[in-house]
Every structure is written in C-alpha cells, then in structure tokens.
Amino acid sequence: MSINRYRLKHLENEGHSGALRVTKLLDRPDRLIGLILIGNNLVNIAAASVATILCLRLFGDVWGLAIANFGLTFVILIFAEVTPKTVAALHPEKIAFPSSIVLLPLMFLLYPLVYLINGICNGLLMVLRVNPVNNDGKNLSREELRTVVHEAGALIPQKHQEMLVGILDLEKVTAEDIMIPRSEIVSIDINDEWKDIQRQLVNAQHTRVLLYRDSIDDAVGFVHMRDALRLLSKDQFTKASLLRAVREIYYTPESTPLHTLMYQFQAAKERIGLVVDEYGDIQGLVTLEDILEEIIGDFTTSIAPDHSKEANVQQDGSVLVDGSANLRELNKELDWHFPTEGPKTLNGLILEHLEFIPDANISVRIYGYPIEIIEIKDNMVKTVRILPAYYSIPPEEESTKV
Template identity: 55%
Template structure:
C-alpha cells in the first residue's frame, strides 16, 4: 500500500463515509415519514425549519435524487476503501470477498437499519437538521440532479405516473374520519363526536331528523278564537305553523314574540294572527343537512316546512334539530326521549312505536337499519311485511323485540333488548 495513504487514515475515512451513508439513509426516511399536516401547521406558524422541509418536499423527485446521489457516492467510495484495506491485510485473492461481507454487515446495521428506524420513529428530529444540509447540497448538485430527474421522470411517465409533485396529500372524508378516531387523547372525546357528526351531515337528510307531520303542533284557523288564544298563551314552542283545516293548507309561521302585538290589543281577530305570521319556508325532504344548514343561514330562517315531491307537508325541521346532530341532544329534549325509551330492570327497553330509529341507535348504541322507514313502527312492519294480529316476537339484526301494544294499525309499544337467538314472529310460528 502507498505510504501516502496510511491505514489509519483510510479507516478514518471509511468511518466517515459510513456515517455519511447513515445520514443520507435517515434523511430519506425522515423526510418521507414526517407528518405532512403537522409540518404544514408549523410552516404556517412561521417555523423556518418547517418551511425549508416543505420546500424540499414540494418536489420529492429532486429531494430523493440528491439524497440517492449522495448515498450512492459515499457507499461506492466506502466499498473501494474497504477493498483497499482488506487487500492490505488479507491479500489480493480473499481481500475483496472479505471486505464485501464485512462492509455489507456494517452498512446494513450502522448505515441502514439503525438510522432509518430512528428516523421513522423520530422523523422531525432528523428531517429538520438534515434539511439545512440537503437544501444547499441540492443547489450545488442541481445539474446532476436535473439530468437524473429528467431520465427517471421520463420512465415514470411511461409507467403512467403523470404528477410527481408533493401536493397529493388531500384527505377523503373517510380518511379524515380515521384521523379523528386515531387522535386519541389529543382531541377530547366530546370534540371527536362533534367532528364526526359534522362529517356525517352530508349523509343525513332533513327527512331523517324532522318532526313528523302527526307530531307538529300548530294553529288551526278553523278552531275557535278562544281555543287559538289559549294555545298561544300556553304553547311551549316559540314558533307555530298557522294553517286552515289541514296542515297542507299552511298560511305562515307565527313567532310568539310577534303574538304580543295583537294580544296587547283589546280585540283579537284571526286576521290579526294571519297578519303577524311570516310566509312559510318550504324544504324538499331529500335536502342534505349540510346544505340545509347553509340555506337557513342564507335565508335568515330557523324553521322550515318539509314537503315531499308532490308538495304535501311531511313535517318540519328547525335549526336546533340540525345543531343537535352536531353537538348532541339539548337538555330540553332529553325528557321526551326518555319517555319514548323506558329502561327496564331486566335490561330491556320499552320503546314507543313512533320513536325515531336514529334516536334509538344514538341513545342505546344499537344498529337498527336507517336506510328505510324512519320509525320503529315502520321498521317492524317492513320486517313482518304485514300487520300482526296481536302481540308478536321478532328479531332485527341482533335486537330482539316483542310487540306489546297496537292501536289503529299502529304499533304503539315495543319491548326491545339485545340478543343473538332468532325468534320467529308468532304469525310465522303458527303456520
């Protein structure tokens, strides 16, 4: 061996090259493993390191190009030096083979597995300081990086890859839902539920949450004036629909704040009530909740009349109903829901047949089907495909049910409890 290159110097240079190889390997993993959304937030907050990493990741082909050029250069140079050292100690015949075996193990442990694993676990601790070296190195080696990228990008286009920038990290709704779920303690459970509810607004229509027609409380102008005034004075609602004879003949919506104007007069007439009523606001029953929320805001409304495709009134929906889908039930409605779903000592619940399926699922954590009828009565009748002659048992999904009471072709009371054994309806069992 030439005395100009002593063995000690070669060993030192070899260790330096292995360290540089570990740097490039960890830089590649750290850059590619870093959380892009946290990085974007930090860059928007003005952190220089984050902005520098964002600039490098904007063109991943250039970033990978400069990293691999550096990594291959130091690895090849390390292999040459290791061969020279091995030949010095083991001769020309066995030296190259021994250097290859030893260097492979050393590089694998100290320049690949260890640094890459650390970078995958702590990407920010690697990416931020590495960017201070990689950015000027990219400028220095840009001509070579450009040539490599032109060739590699051409090959990628032949394989069908058109877009090579780093801006393809947009999340779908389902992916965002997963992010919220996996946030754990970083986001309080209550806030997670609200975020997930906002994501679900597009999948829910006003028909799913409206107050059904038969439960709507309003002012019928065919009633006596005395009954109307009593209803206004004792109403628990701040807004009442005004109609004549039938709710399909709706005239307007009366805000009880405006009712004070004619109640303060000595003589009250039905014409005065109509005059204070605001023009009704109609909503198609298939309108998604996120759209209706914006419509309420644009129209400066808080309540709307839900109509079907024929223009018949199906019910009404309020701004509060939509907000409850996001933040949960308000305390003013809890008592009403508890009356619809009465828990029993044996773990079952006696549920009103008119109870909304979505409300049942949310309150009890069940998974009754919501893509068909909206009430428990409708779901049972759809399952049975006929009106039962009397009390009957059935099972829908993993929920077992016993019909307790029927009135006027309407199931009014059902006992429900989770179970796994299918119970046939008595009407079927008797065949």
C-alpha cells in the same frame, strides 16, 4: 418523508426556519429523493470498492471477496440503513430539520446532476402513466378526517371531538333524518272555534305554531307567540289579526343535506321550515335547533318529550321503545346498529321487514335484535321490547325471523 405534513404546515405558518427548509425540499419529493440517493449510492459503492480492495490484500481472493461482501452488507444494514432510518421514522423532526441545513446547499450544488437523473426517471414514470409531482395524497377524505379527530386523544377534549365529527356528518344526514314527523307537528286549525284556538295557543309549548286550514297540507304559516301576545296586549286578538300576523312558510325537500339546509336557513334568515316530499306533500318539520343538536348534542329546554324519552331501560336489561322513535336517535342514544338508509322510525323498520301489520305479542329478530311487539294502535307498532344484550349476529348476515 415520514414527517407529519400538517404539523409541518403549522410550524411553517409560525415561521419555523427548519420547517421552511423542509417544506421547500418536500415541494418536489422526486428531486429530494434523487439528491439523497445520489449521495447514498456514491458512498455505498465507494465503500464497497475500498472494502473489496482491502479484503483482497489482507485475506486473499476467495476469503477476501466473501468477507468484503458479507461484512460490508452487515455494517451498512446496521449503521447506514436500519438504525438511522428507524430513528428518523420515530423522530422525523429531530432528523429532518438539521438535515435540511445540509441538503439545501447540496441541492443547489448538485442540481444539474439531480435534474438530469430526475429527467430520465420522470420520463420512465410518464411512460408508466405516473405523475411524479401529484400531490393529491395530501388531501384527506371525510372518513380520514374522522380518524384524525378520534386519534387526537387528549389533545382535543371528547366533547369537542364529538362536535367536529358531528360537523363532518352533516353532509350525509338529510332533513328527512332529523325532521319532526307530520303526525307530531304542533299545529292549529284556523277554521276551529276561536275559543279552541285561544286555548291551544295558551297551552302551546313552542314559540312558533303552525296554522292550517282543515288539513296540514293547506298550511297558512307560522305564528310567533310574541306576535300573539302583542295583539293580546293591544286588545286586537282576533282570528283576522292572527292571520295577518302569520309568517311565510319556508319549504325544503326531504333529501336536502343538513349542511346545505343550514346555509339556506342562514341566507333566508329562517329558523324553521316544513319538509316536503317529491309530490309536495308535507312530511315533517325541521328547525335550526335540530341541525345544531346534530353537532353539539341535545340542548333544548323544551318540556316536550325528546327522543331519549322514547326508550326506557328495564331492570332485566330490555328496553321499552316507542314505535315512532327515530332509528338514528336510538343508535346514538343506546349504541345500537339499526340501518338508517331505509325507514326512519322503528315502526317503519318493523313493517318493512314483516311486510304486514303484525298483532301484539309477536316476536321478531331484525338485524340481530330480538324485538317483542307489545302494543299495536292505529295500524302502527306503538310499543316494543328490545333485548340488545342478545345481539350476536352481524347485521349484514342477519335476515328477519319471526
């Protein structure tokens, strides 16, 4: 019963004879238990009868019963219960595989008796609304799979463990959690002067740039730098030709889980999309690379600043953080524990807790972290200083203090 079912399945797939026998026995654990206990109880009861008769003849009625009861109990506990079951629990395969050689024929020979006993027991279990053949316990939840991955130790390299856990986490991470915020989307207003558009295209740091008219909510489409270079090489680089080269925009709701979004990208053969809220307003941008980085970590070669550049550790142990920094990225990068169910940025978290736009040089404690507001700009918390070394109050017990 203590054998590792997943290793057993692996050995069964490899054709291991012992694993095949044990799997056959474990298909109906109620019958296996019934078979083992029939033999176990027959032997124990027979031993008790023989010991009682011998002790009564050797030591008389009073002492004979006492010696038989206590002596046989001691012998059975040591040699029939504790010792063999401890060995079996520590080395289940070494015990289970040889035992199955005996148990399978016994199951065949004693099947009528086993069937009768199990029929009575299963009838009682049905009265108690217990299904004796319920195998739901073999399925692992996501959290249980995470534990299995972490407990693998040296069997799975640390990097591979992180990748596997990242895949498991895709289901609970949404497009809103990883998107590039609307204010940080690199985009070009197609109604600008043509020289300004050319200059922005030349200085663009990305292979795809969003074009829009007057407002980013009136998005036209993405232009690929490869298409722009092709037009330039053919002396056809005009605003009209650039508009004809734009690619259709793929939109996705902000609540879309990443594993669903990845499949949608695959089906639509897309690599980039705009994230919209329930009103259809554009909230940000998400790419296939963003999803992959959730699994394997940062790998981009872009010269644009990434989230890790938004946190700078100081000599005194404090950390200067940009207010627009993503909370999930900060938690991953610095092993912090800010909540991620509400606001997605540090600025949003501070404003939600304070319920007003603060001035500079104000300190606040949020979820145990002392935060000093350094700079306010455009009604946003621009820069803060966080002292994680003083984190002492559990987040679930912490309330905002100013």
